[in-house]
Amino acid sequence: MTFKFYLFDLDGTLLNLGNIRAYADQIFTKTLTILKAPNIPNREEKLKFWLAGKDYIKVLNKWGISKPQYFWNVYDKVDFEHRKVLINQKKIGLFNDVKDILKKIFEISNKLAIVTNTAGYVVEYILKKFNISKCFHEIFSMGPGIDEKFAKPSPSGIFSILRKFNYDQKYHKALMIGDSIVDIIAAKKANITACLITRDKKRYPEDYEDWLYSPDFIIESLDELIRLNS
Ligand SMILES: [Mg+2]
Incomplete structure (x- = not known):
């Protein structure tokens, strides 16, 4: 069949998106900066986040992010603006x-x-x-x-x-x-x-x-x- x-x-x-990890990482870092994260986590910690599924808020709390519930809204906006620019530049x-x-x-x-x-x-x-x-x-x-x-x-x-x-x-x-x-x-x-x-x-x-x-x-x-x- x-x-x-x-x-x-x-x-x-x-x-x-070219190097997709580098791309996601860039958006991720910018998002954490907007959310005033005290530190940018290392690669291993970030991987935990991507695989956390519904527990992602726990990971963000552990990183000291005060409003983790806004994470995805901010991430999506940063991502969208970034994509539009790169699409117009024919890089995506x-x-x-x-x-x-x-x-x-x-x-x-x-x-x-x-x-x-x-x-x-x-x-x-x-x-x-x-x-x-x-x-x-x-x-x-x-x-x-x-x-x-x-x-x-x-x-x-x-x-x-x-x-x-x-x-x-x-x-x-x-x-x-x-x-x-x-x-x-x-x-x-x-x-x-x-x-x-x-x-x-x-x-x-x-x-x-x-x-x-x-x-x-x-x-x-x-x-x-x-x-x-x-
Ligand atoms: Mg994919």
Whole structure:
């Protein structure tokens, strides 16, 4: 059985932000500075934050941030302003293989969705800017009014999309494609197939074969999706 539902992460999977860690780090540091963090945490501490899921407030409290509940609102705003500038400078864009593959998957009557931890208004801006809004039947994004506990690695976003698609695991196969460990954890917790897109393997200094949840497929470019069967 081939896949019927294709769920894509956005950043680093469809959208090329260059060095995504450096990008996120820059936004993160600026956000902490605005929130008057006493110190900028080291890499290990930051990783704890990214994997904390719904416990992120505890991590921020530990770092001495007085209003941790504003963290994501500030982060999203900083991110949005930064992206708009970089998109206009053509430093951020879709990966070259994106438009073709979305068209191919769409044409053979599969359903496509985005499951992202990025704020909805940022996602909307990007999809419009690059003219790919129509490729997606559903979008699950974060942002104002959406509880952070639903962000990946939680499988909530995937479950929400699958419900909308009337997914029935007896008859359907769904694939989550993403570039990071949170995509793989979310997919495996949702009990669907997980595909890691590495693009540049140098990005994964920690060995992804040792992740607690392993991807079912590892691809280097989206073109390979056409050949994947469940
Ligand atoms: Mg990503």
